[in-house]
Amino acid sequence: MKAIQINSFEEYQEKYTKSITQPEAFWGEIAFNFRWKKKWDTILNWDFQDFQVDWFKGGKLNITETILEENIVKNPDKVAYYWEKKKKKDQHKSITYLELYYQVCELANGLKSLNVQKGDRVCIYMPMVIESVVAMLACARIGAVHSVVFAGFSANALADRINDAAVKVVLTADGLNRGDKKVDLKSMVDEALVSCSTVENVIVLDCIHSNPKMKNGRDIFYHDLIAGKEKKCDAAIMDAEDMLFILYTSGSTGKPKGVVHTCGGYMVYTAYTFQNAFQYDSKDVFWCTADIGWITGHSYIVYGSLLCGATSVLFEGIPTFPDAGRFWEIIEKYKVNQFYTAPTAIRSLMSFDLSFVEKHDLSSLKIIGSVGEPINEEAWNWYYKHVGKNNCPIIDTWWQTETGGIMLSGLGGLSPMKATFAGYPIPGIQLELLDTEGNKIQEANAEGYLCVKFPWPSMIRTTYGDHERCQQTYFSNYKGYYFTGDGAKRDEHGMYRIIGRVDDVINVSGHRFGTAEIEDAINKNEYAIESAVVGFPHDIKGQGIYVFVVVNTKETDENLIKSSIIDSIADHIGKIAKPDIIQVVKGLPKTRSGKIMRRILRKIAEGEKDNFGDISTLLDPNVVQCILETR
Numbered sequence: 190m191k192a193i194q195i196n197s198f199e200e201y202q203e204k205y206t207k208s209i210t211q212p213e214a215f216w217g218e219i220a221f222n223f224r225w226k227k228k229w230d231t232i233l234n235w236d237f238q239d240f241q242v243d244w245f246k247g248g249k250l251n252i253t254e255t256i257l258e259e260n261i262v263k264n265p266d267k268v269a270y271y272w273e274k275k276k277k278k279d280q281h282k283s284i285t286y287l288e289l290y291y292q293v294c295e296l297a298n299g300l301k302s303l304n305v306q307k308g309d310r311v312c313i314y315m316p317m318v319i320e321s322v323v324a325m326l327a328c329a330r331i332g333a334v335h336s337v338v339f340a341g342f343s344a345n346a347l348a349d350r351i352n353d354a355a356v357k358v359v360l361t362a363d364g365l366n367r368g369d370k371k372v373d374l375k376s377m378v379d380e381a382l383v384s385c386s387t388v389e390n391v392i393v394l395d396c397i398h399s400n401p402k403m404k405n406g407r408d409i410f411y412h413d414l415i416a417g418k419e420k421k422c423d424a425a426i427m428d429a430e431d432m433l434f435i436l437y438t439s440g441s442t443g444k445p446k447g448v449v450h451t452c453g454g455y456m457v458y459t460a461y462t463f464q465n466a467f468q469y470d471s472k473d474v475f476w477c478t479a480d481i482g483w484i485t486g487h488s489y490i491v492y493g494s495l496l497c498g499a500t501s502v503l504f505e506g507i508p509t510f511p512d513a514g515r516f517w518e519i520i521e522k523y524k525v526n527q528f529y530t531a532p533t534a535i536r537s538l539m540s541f542d543l544s545f546v547e548k549h550d551l552s553s554l555k556i557i558g559s560v561g562e563p564i565n566e567e568a569w570n571w572y573y574k575h576v577g578k579n580n581c582p583i584i585d586t587w588w589q590t591e592t593g594g595i596m597l598s599g600l601g602g603l604s605p606m607k608a609t610f611a612g613y614p615i616p617g618i619q620l621e622l623l624d625t626e627g628n629k630i631q632e633a634n635a636e637g638y639l640c641v642k643f644p645w646p647s648m649i650r651t652t653y654g655d656h657e658r659c660q661q662t663y664f665s666n667y668k669g670y671y672f673t674g675d676g677a678k679r680d681e682h683g684m685y686r687i688i689g690r691v692d693d694v695i696n697v698s699g700h701r702f703g704t705a706e707i708e709d710a711i712n713k714n715e716y717a718i719e720s721a722v723v724g725f726p727h728d729i730k731g732q733g734i735y736v737f738v739v740v741n742t743k744e745t746d747e748n749l750i751k752s753s754i755i756d757s758i759a760d761h762i763g764k765i766a767k768p769d770i771i772q773v774v775k776g777l778p779k780t781r782s783g784k785i786m787r788r789i790l791r792k793i794a795e796g797e798k799d800n801f802g803d804i805s806t807l808l809d810p811n812v813v814q815c816i817l818e819t820r
């Protein structure tokens with residue numbers, strides 16, 4: 190299937206205008222090319238006051254039919270993935286669309302044999318292997334809802350997510366390789382399941398041959414489950430608005446929330462943005478370096494790219510193992526045409542000798558993309574010059590777990606490009622910058638809160654099990670708008686630059702954490718009385734995690750306290766949320782009503798020494814001086 194492609198910037202402008210003046214006709218035309226079992230009755234119903242939206246209502250489909258059946262008819266032997274392992278340079282394998290079809294059907298039948306039914310939730314906690322993609326598609330095939338949890342999250346974090354969605358089956362692996370270390374995933378699952386009562390079965394992929402302990406009656410090896418299963422499985426008929434998946438993400442308050450995406454709109458939008466942002470040609474090899482545990486992996490390693498029949502690289506490794514040339518070596522090996530990575534990776538690789546890039550032939554590259562966090566000018570220039578050799582357009586794609594697909598981005602080489610600017614909205618995306626009072630900001634080069642005023646097909650539908658929270662989080666700050674949580678600037682040409690989060694969400698190496706969530710983990714520590722977490726600018730990670738903590742008298746050794754706090758965070762969230770700085774303080778700056786003034790802590794974390802603005806509302810203004818003295 191090929192989604193309708195825009196071929197010039199003028200055409201983009203025409204399409205953009207049409208997408209605003211006739212949104213339904215615009216999206217109806219795009220949706221037409223996909224494989225539907227029955228076309229929709231209405232294209233769009235929506236309400237942003239009392240949030241509710243549906244796209245292609247009444248349409249019947251199964252997303253895996255556009256991915257598998259549709260592509261197999263045309264090109265069964267086309268490679269869907271080249272899988273590059275992290276360990277040995279010579280180990281790789283590939284899978285064609287036909288083979289993918291067989292594997293998806295086998296596992297779908299395996300899931301059915303465990304009594305997984307349409308609407309049941311299945312958690313996928315797996316490494317970056319082809320079977321993880323197969324697992325997602327097998328769920329979609331039978332109408333089960335997948336909830337992928339990034340394999341870097343801890344047992345506790347996994348348990349929270351399993352319980353929130355009342356998961357029936359967990360798919361995992363015995364373990365995974367990270368750099369030169371092995372991570373034991375199965376025992377994490379075992380630990381998590383002690384507090385999860387809904388899980389009936391655990392399917393275990395034998396990845397690192399570690400001979401894991403299997404619980405009788407509950408655990409089954411992946412290879413045993415699929416043994417003898419038919420390589421054919423009828424696709425469940427889904428309504429366009431039936432749930433496709435849940436993906437947990439952090440917000441400024443409370444526990445991570447399950448962002449819900451549905452079948453029809455997500456399908457149409459991810460394919461459309463994949464085709465257009467990357468200007469994908471059927472012979473191209475595409476590589477997105479994200480993990481499938483994040484939305485980038487869902488939309489552009491799995492769904493968008495497969496819908497368009499693309500050949501992708503699936504990489505299990507990390508950019509610096511065994512050395513800092515790993516990315517460039519893989520681009521050369523598979524002659525990658527579109528490369529999509531995060532600024533954090535670029536900044537980390539920039540710090541190594543240029544010879545790591547220069548010794549590889551990167552001439553296959555046509556488009557290089559950036560995602561996940563703002564890209565600073567230095568990283569943009571380095572990427573453009575040393576990876577793109579001054580002739581590959583950079584697309585800086587801004588979007589979110591909640592948006593499902595790319596919202597702001599250049600379209601391959603068609604759009605004008607400006608360093609550090611994500612550029613123009615994708616057709617259909619109607620953005621507005623608002624000030625604190627909710628007034629529209631009209632003048633150029635002013636900053637405001639980035640909001641969306643009209644629905645788009647892959648937008649969040651609800652937060653799992655708690656629609657009120659969805660309404661509160663995204664639709665209550667500015668009436669009638671979806672609020673992104675980001676601040677942005679728009680130049681005189683209408684190009685957008687994302688400044689960053691304006692809420693208590695921090696973005697560390699492109700991973701999103703709520704400061705409250707980290708504080709909760711710290712506050713469970715036996716030495717902690719209370720804590721405040723803020724982000725601060727970090728050269729490589731974008732933002733680092735700075736912890737201010739007040740401790741009790743149980744222990745006097747600060748180093749011991751700090752490592753114990755690091756352990757608590759690792760236990761409750763995962764090692765990925767390891768703080769960069771922990772400062773033990775006597776007190777936190779609070780207002781008379783007991784609210785922590787994070788503004789001040791953010792400034793201290795940034796290195797500010799005396800310019801704190803008005804601190805007269807503090808209960809005890811001396812606290813600030815005290816913190817500065819021990820910084």
Ligand code: WT7
Binds near residue numbers: 438611689
């Ligand atoms: C937040 C969403 C989108 C997939 C990965 C992250 C930040 C994302 C950009 C960009 C500046 C960006 C925003 C956004 N962000 N892309 N190109 N430029 N900032 O998804 O975990 O849901 O995080 O990431 O702050 O709100 P996510």
